[in-house]
Amino acid sequence: MRDAALEPIVTKVLEGRRLSITDGHALYETRDLHAVLRLADLVRRRLHGDHAYYNVNRHINYSNVCALSCRFCAFYRKRGDDGAYEMSHDEIVAQAKAADAAGATELHIVGGLHPWLPFEWYTQLLRALREAVPRLHLKAFTAVEIVHLVRISKRGSLKGEGVRQVLAELKQAGLGSLPGGGAEVFDDRVHDEAFKGKIRSSEWLEVHRVAHELGLNSNVTMLYGHVESRSERLHHFDVIRRQQDFTLREWAESQGIAMQASPEQSSGAVEIDASAAGDGSANDAIVLTGPADRYPCRRLPDGGGERPSRGYFQTIIPLPFYPDASALESLPAPTGLENLRTLAIARLMLDNLPHVKTFWIMQTIGMAQIMLQSGADDIDGTVVWYDITKAVGDGTHQETTVRDLRSAIREAGFTPVERDTVYRTVHRDGAEWRVISA
Numbered sequence: 001m002r003d004a005a006l007e008p009i010v011t012k013v014l015e016g017r018r019l020s021i022t023d024g025h026a027l028y029e030t031r032d033l034h035a036v037l038r039l040a041d042l043v044r045r046r047l048h049g050d051h052a053y054y055n056v057n058r059h060i061n062y063s064n065v066c067a068l069s070c071r072f073c074a075f076y077r078k079r080g081d082d083g084a085y086e087m088s089h090d091e092i093v094a095q096a097k098a099a100d101a102a103g104a105t106e107l108h109i110v111g112g113l114h115p116w117l118p119f120e121w122y123t124q125l126l127r128a129l130r131e132a133v134p135r136l137h138l139k140a141f142t143a144v145e146i147v148h149l150v151r152i153s154k155r156g157s158l159k160g161e162g163v164r165q166v167l168a169e170l171k172q173a174g175l176g177s178l179p180g181g182g183a184e185v186f187d188d189r190v191h192d193e194a195f196k197g198k199i200r201s202s203e204w205l206e207v208h209r210v211a212h213e214l215g216l217n218s219n220v221t222m223l224y225g226h227v228e229s230r231s232e233r234l235h236h237f238d239v240i241r242r243q244q245d246f247t248l249r250e251w252a253e254s255q256g257i258a259m260q261a262s263p264e265q266s267s268g269a270v271e272i273d274a275s276a277a278g279d280g281s282a283n284d285a286i287v288l289t290g291p292a293d294r295y296p297c298r299r300l301p302d303g304g305g306e307r308p309s310r311g312y313f314q315t316i317i318p319l320p321f322y323p324d325a326s327a328l329e330s331l332p333a334p335t336g337l338e339n340l341r342t343l344a345i346a347r348l349m350l351d352n353l354p355h356v357k358t359f360w361i362m363q364t365i366g367m368a369q370i371m372l373q374s375g376a377d378d379i380d381g382t383v384v385w386y387d388i389t390k391a392v393g394d395g396t397h398q399e400t401t402v403r404d405l406r407s408a409i410r411e412a413g414f415t416p417v418e419r420d421t422v423y424r425t426v427h428r429d430g431a432e433w434r435v436i437s438a
Contacts, residue, residue, distance in 0.1 A: 187235055218314070
């Protein structure tokens with residue numbers, strides 16, 4: 001360690017205490033990047049040892065027709081535009097069957113906010129998939145899509161029972177969990193400049209809060225490197241971990257995990273509603289990244305053993321912004337060093353999220369390997385098709401193989417572990433697989 005300013009942060013990490021927003025700024029500002037990466041690696045190994053996770057999945061982007069026109073997005077089209085497409089149920093089911101035959105464990109289904117598809121199109125799709133490929137986990141529809149479905153279904157108010165009813169109907173039809181897309185950066189200034197027209201942070205968080213109450217796990221992303229500041233990234237992390245504090249409170253108490261006094265909160269427009277998110281003080285922090293002796297029972301809510309009754313945020317996925325052909329194409333993409341630093345800081349600040357994912361589609365396999373040594377424990381999956389954005393390459397064919405993923409993990413110095421969507425270990429024999437930890 002070359003920077004004396006990091007000494008108090010090192011002490012906190014070693015003792016398993018929550019870092020403050022001021023600490024986050026110090027991690028961003030220090031020139032000793034290697035110390036930041038080593039601290040993140042220490043935390044990552046406390047949580048997962050030398051295991052690094054991957055899965056066999058298939059992304060399906062069912063349509064790029066979207067009612068919105070976000071400045072950062074090069075994916076959306078209007079109906080009739082060159083490149084606009086809408087997949088039928090039969091086409092989606094055919095892709096799902098092919099994925100099932102190839103041994104996938106998960107379908108990741110997202111798309112644009114289609115102006116004319118009725119709510120029943122989505123529930124019928126889930127039922128068709130559940131019938132055609134019953135063993136595949138259906139991770140589908142971002143919070144932005146869920147709010148769109150509340151509006152078109154007329155199930156109720158966005159701030160009332162509408163979100164709950166829509167999510168409950170989707171779950172009954174086969175929805176297994178929510179992806180983390182659409183979070184962008186939890187800040188109203190950033191939202192109004194880059195994502196105007198899209199749901200605000202409070203609505204995104206409300207969708208995931210209700211999903212967790214219904215027992216659905218979810219992920220959370222952060223799209224960074226555009227118009228936001230580092231302070232706003234830290235605010236994003238702070239909001240996530242405070243909502244997770246409420247979500248995991250009951251489970252943490254059952255496991256004998258002591259609450260901590262939470263450091264100062266970030267300033268910003270998004271605040272957590274303690275009365276809605278759960279009982280208890282807003283100052284109670286649940287830290288899962290401390291020394292082993294802090295956890296008399298279980299450290300993490302996933303993997304083997306009894307799971308929480310609520311769902312929770314499983315994974316943070318920092319996503320670098322690539323301008324492509326968007327309205328923000330004049331902006332430079334973040335550098336590799338900024339990507340490494342941001343992922344490591346995410347691991348250090350988000351002390352109650354079990355996993356940090358390096359999405360190789362947007363980071364490249366080579367960078368993902370370095371990120372596994374810098375805080376990440378998950379490299380994502382085989383993907384096959386991805387039509388939203390990517391770091392390199394033309395077209396939407398973004399497939400990699402299990403062999404390549406396992407080799408990349410081993411080359412980075414870790415033991416590859418195949419997981420399902422909720423991080424149970426998978427045993428595989430070709431296209432046949434089974435869960436071996438429940």
